[in-house]
Amino acid sequence: MTKSWWKESVVYQIYPRSFNDTTGNGIGDIPGIIEKLDYIKSLGVDVVWLCPVYESPNDDNGYDISDYRKISEDFGGQEAFDELLEKMHQKGLKLVMDLVANHTSDEHYWFQESKKSKTNPYRDYYVWKDGKEDGPPNNWTSFFSGSAWLHDDTTDQYYLHYFTKKQPDLNWENPEVRKEIHDVIKYWFDKGVDGFRMDVISVISKPEGLPDTTFEKFQDTIENDYANGPKIHDYLNEMNREVLSKYDIMTVGEGPGIDLKNGPLYVDESRNELNMVFHFDHMFIDCGLGGKYDPREFNLNEFKEVFSNWDKALKDKGWGSIFLGNHDFSRMISRFGDDGTHHNASAKLLVTLLMTLRGTVYVYQGDEIGMTNVAYPHISDYNDVETLNAYKEAKEQGKDMDAFMSVVHAQSRDNARTPMQWDTHKNAGFSDGKPWLKINPNYTDINVAAQEQDTNSILNYYREMIAFRKAHPTMVYGDYECIDNGHESIYAYLRWDAEHCFLVLHNFSDRTQTYASPIQGNGFGLMKSNLSDFTDQIYELAPWQTKILKEH
Incomplete structure (x- = not known):
């Protein structure tokens, strides 16, 4: 990499x-x-x-x-x-x-020109289409609710706007x-x-x-x-x-x-x-x-x-x-x-x-x-x-x-x-x-x-955590594997490279949780936690506790 x-x-x-x-x-x-x-x-x-x-x-x-x-x-x-x-x-x-x-x-110069006529040099900068008998060219809706098309009386066509009606879409085909x-x-x-x-x-x-x-x-x-x-x-x-x-x-x-x-x-x-x-x-x-x-x-x-x-x-x-x-x-x-x-x-x-x-x-x-x-x-x-x-x-x-x-x-x-x-x-x-x-x-x-x-x-x-990341390139480039076996409240994963291996544990709940680690015998020690009053049991997590463990 x-x-x-x-x-x-x-x-x-x-x-x-x-x-x-x-x-x-x-x-x-x-x-x-x-x-x-x-x-x-x-x-x-x-x-x-x-x-x-x-x-x-x-x-x-x-x-x-x-x-x-x-x-x-x-x-x-x-x-x-x-x-x-x-x-x-x-x-x-x-x-x-x-x-x-x-x-x-729609107040950009390109659009102000584009809507003047079908032959304007800027016309093709935007997506203009004829409507159907019952309304817009298709049934698309805007990200912000309502139709993604707005009728323009000047040329009797619709222009496309995925977002607000004041945000006409550019025509990247051009x-x-x-x-x-x-x-x-x-x-x-x-x-x-x-x-x-x-x-x-x-x-x-x-x-x-x-x-x-x-x-x-x-x-x-x-x-x-x-x-x-x-x-x-x-x-x-x-x-x-x-x-x-x-x-x-x-x-x-x-x-x-x-x-x-x-x-x-x-x-x-x-x-x-x-x-x-x-x-x-x-x-x-x-x-x-x-x-x-x-x-x-x-x-x-x-x-x-x-x-x-x-x-x-x-x-x-x-x-x-x-x-x-x-x-x-x-x-x-x-x-x-x-x-x-x-x-x-x-x-x-x-x-x-x-x-x-x-x-x-x-x-x-x-x-x-x-x-x-x-x-x-x-x-x-x-x-x-x-x-x-x-x-x-x-x-x-x-x-x-x-x-x-x-x-x-x-x-x-x-x-x-x-x-x-x-x-x-x-x-x-x-x-x-x-x-x-x-x-x-x-x-x-x-x-x-x-x-x-x-x-x-x-x-x-x-x-502290930004400095921690910068001090440990393993967190940037190292491999990753989730190892919590689908626990409903704990998110656990390994980060490792040729030099270091870390086990990261997060308790996404308001209850104390115990992580059943499949690798407890590998000699991990507590390196960092978001709580100062944590238990001596490194795999026990207080509510919303996070721990970073490092392999010895």
């Missing part, structure tokens, strides 16, 4: 709008990130992934880009960005940007579109940016003929109709050949619909496409037939199988991404841990899991202090377009809206977007003005300032 800096890196994801506001307008900005660079560096991370800061009307909080080469003044503009990049590099940090290339904003995107990538690499996280890159190639979907479950529609289109690998190989391969950068593709069958194709080192992808097998594990707003019970064994199966699929030629949360999902401690009684222990367990699996690790802002989901009392408190559309649809269907609000509390993307909790001052130290999204009320208990002073804090444990 080839070694590289991006395989060994720990990435810290920043959602700029919610990170740190220096102007008092309630919106986080780039100078706010510059202000916190020493804090970010103190975590021990190597790379910062910055969610979109480009010019945008913000229908989807920056994922609707109106100018790929312009930094929005909302975030501080180009001068602030240049300063950020320079200061990050001075501190030994790399910067990864978001590339949103499946769609633009070589001019691909060249435009390549030029955008080159522009940022030439400025010194160190890589791209490629938003929903798995859906840029549309199925031939755009047939109706026949699947009842939307996730099946994504996997079989929207993602992994017939030319996806041609497009990525071309991108790699024309641009990516000419720079020392990292690429990670967001991959809705990517599964174990096709996932390795994106990251096989011999195919020259992407370094790694984000698959979502574990992130949709509690979603029912109707998607994330139709939840089902979490199952630990299914969760373990996801990590085990992907490690096996990628271990020979590819590379994985290890994450449990980001700006599109609930807070990981509220979802996979215990954000109540065992808040401290379960947050530490989850980061131990992240730091002891094979793949590049991603940490989302606020998870390092155990930030939790928020339960706003009214739907008017929410900002996320996906949440608002789902609520509207549920209401139209006559659902029990009190029950649906409980689902919103658990599943809304705004859970991850509440402003960063820095201290106990007004607005959690995020802003002197009214925040764009309400602060989670628990900021008085959960904040950076308090945890900086506490040696037993989640924050300081994150620093």
